[in-house]
Amino acid sequence: MAAGNPVKSLQDEATCSICLQYFTVPVTLECGHNFCRPCISQCWEGPNTATSCPQCRVAVQQRNIRLNRQLANVADLVKQLSLQAPKGEGEDGVCGEHQEALKLFCEEDHASICLVCHLSQAHRAHRVVPIQEAAQEYKEKFQAWMNTLGEEREKLLRHKTVGECRSQEYLKHTQIERQKIMSEFQQLWQFLVEQERLLLAQLEMLDQVILKIQNDNVSKLSAQISHLSELIQEIEGKCQKPASKFLQDIRSTLIRCQMGKFQPPEAISPELEGQVIGFSMKTTALWETLSKFKDTLNKGIRGVNMQTVNVTLDPDTAHPHLVLSEGGKSVRWEYIRQRLPDNLERFDTVPCVLGREGFTSGRHYWEVEVRGGQRWAVGVARGSVSRKGEISLSPKAGIWAVRMCGVQFWALTWPEDTPLPLHQAPSRIRVCLDCDRGQVTFIDAGAEVPIFTYPPGSIPGDIIRPWFWVWTKSQLRLCP
Numbered sequence: 082m083a084a085g086n087p088v089k090s091l092q093d094e095a096t097c098s099i100c101l102q103y104f105t106v107p108v109t110l111e112c113g114h115n116f117c118r119p120c121i122s123q124c125w126e127g128p129n130t131a132t133s134c135p136q137c138r139v140a141v142q143q144r145n146i147r148l149n150r151q152l153a154n155v156a157d158l159v160k161q162l163s164l165q166a167p168k169g170e171g172e173d174g175v176c177g178e179h180q181e182a183l184k185l186f187c188e189e190d191h192a193s194i195c196l197v198c199h200l201s202q203a204h205r206a207h208r209v210v211p212i213q214e215a216a217q218e219y220k221e222k223f224q225a226w227m228n229t230l231g232e233e234r235e236k237l238l239r240h241k242t243v244g245e246c247r248s249q250e251y252l253k254h255t256q257i258e259r260q261k262i263m264s265e266f267q268q269l270w271q272f273l274v275e276q277e278r279l280l281l282a283q284l285e286m287l288d289q290v291i292l293k294i295q296n297d298n299v300s301k302l303s304a305q306i307s308h309l310s311e312l313i314q315e316i317e318g319k320c321q322k323p324a325s326k327f328l329q330d331i332r333s334t335l336i337r338c339q340m341g342k343f344q345p346p347e348a349i350s351p352e353l354e355g356q357v358i359g360f361s362m363k364t365t366a367l368w369e370t371l372s373k374f375k376d377t378l379n380k381g382i383r384g385v386n387m388q389t390v391n392v393t394l395d396p397d398t399a400h401p402h403l404v405l406s407e408g409g410k411s412v413r414w415e416y417i418r419q420r421l422p423d424n425l426e427r428f429d430t431v432p433c434v435l436g437r438e439g440f441t442s443g444r445h446y447w448e449v450e451v452r453g454g455q456r457w458a459v460g461v462a463r464g465s466v467s468r469k470g471e472i473s474l475s476p477k478a479g480i481w482a483v484r485m486c487g488v489q490f491w492a493l494t495w496p497e498d499t500p501l502p503l504h505q506a507p508s509r510i511r512v513c514l515d516c517d518r519g520q521v522t523f524i525d526a527g528a529e530v531p532i533f534t535y536p537p538g539s540i541p542g543d544i545i546r547p548w549f550w551v552w553t554k555s556q557l558r559l560c561p
Contacts, residue, residue, distance in 0.1 A: 087216035088162070088193065091223065095152075095159040098136055099124065104156040107149045112139040113234065115152055147237065151230050155223065162191045186215030280364065312337060387513060392436045392447045392547050392559050397426045398468065399434040403551055409437070412549060413556040414454070431472045436547030439464050446513040447547065447559065448526050451485070451506070454555025458484035459510050460493065461521055464544030480548060481535050483510070483523050492523075492533040501533055509560065514545060526560075 099120035106118040181195035189207045393409035460482020491498040507525035519540040523532040
């Protein structure tokens with residue numbers, strides 16, 4: 082700061098280098114330089130404008146701009162000093178009214194004055210000090226302010242560095258966990274494939290032994306049945322003959338009848354029965370283990386940063402045949418078409434309705450209960466999904482859902498729907514939306530069984546909203 086005119090130097094310090102006026106809403110860049118927020122915003126206007134400091138040309142990030150409240154206070158003080166300075170005060174330190182040197186400083190008016198001004202009525206009762214002493218005092222004050230601002234800047238820089246380091250550590254940790262999960266699931270998959278091969282091979286061996294015993298028994302029983310049939314036919318014919326002929330060779334016939342008793346087939350050996358029972362016990366234990374693992378996995382999937390969402394239905398999007406409850410928690414189809422305003426948001430052909438909530442990031446889930454009817458669908462859709470005219474219920478049109486149609490349960494895929502291997506449609510469905518991975522999963526909330534998952538990257542980076550399709554006597558209710 083120049084020693085010749087400290088007031089002028091102070092004014093320069095409180096002046097923006099872009100507009101050459103006192104700071105208005107001053108902000109501090111990463112490099113430490115200060116500018117008016119409107120000035121720096123105007124400098125960075127335009128798509129091809131680089132966000133760099135106009136003074137030192139160092140590249141900066143707009144999100145790291147900080148409002149400098151202390152400098153704003155300093156600029157206001159300097160502005161007040163300038164406004165309260167005596168009229169006609171020249172830059173050479175001469176009083177414009179008395180043409181005397183400005184040797185004194187009025188602390189009440191914050192103005193430089195000459196000796197004549199001090200003796201005048203305007204300043205006679207005011208406390209004045211030599212101008213050099215006042216300048217030195219304010220220099221020290223502003224230096225203290227500058228030191229404080231510098232310390233605050235250093236604190237923010239340290240916080241920034243620490244935050245970046247922590248973020249990198251967390252990212253490294255998630256990468257390690259990702260590799261661990263992939264490895265563990267690969268080993269689990271290989272184990273399950275090997276178990277499947279071994280169990281199916283054992284079942285094949287048991288099938289062969291059982292079929293051999295069955296075939297042998299069938300052959301023996303067939304031979305006995307044929308022999309007995311012949312003997313019965315022979316006795317029937319003999320009984321119809323006269324007594325003299327009937328009693329001929331009667332001894333041989335009696336012996337043959339006694340020898341024609343039923344011979345039981347070979348029973349399944351205790352060893353084979355033990356193998357079947359043991360195999361059943363082995364598979365039962367395996368199913369119980371897999372069931373516990375599946376339950377644990379489902380709970381884990383649902384609990385990993387999944388936030389429960391209190392979804393409500395948006396009446397502005399509901400088709401005129403859909404009737405919403407007062408709280409927007411349920412929807413049903415009615416034959417009578419309602420008279421509703423045909424706004425741009427409303428579905429006018431396909432009986433659909435969207436949830437009010439829209440998601441662009443994070444992991445969220447909600448549950449839907451099915452109450453009657455066999456024609457409904459539950460899922461998510463792009464916020465910009467088409468509302469007018471015929472709509473293709475498919476991911477190509479921006480809809481990802483599972484659908485019940487009659488007695489068939491499907492997942493909306495493209496170009497054809499995918500049938501879901503469920504014995505019956507679930508009565509309660511959990512929709513799990515992962516915006517960060519672009520994925521949505523449907524779970525049978527009653528049985529805690531996965532229904533269908535759209536793979537990562539299926540959902541584009543757009544606003545995603547809950548979506549519902551209801552038709553003919555069907556009703557859906559959002560669970561609390």
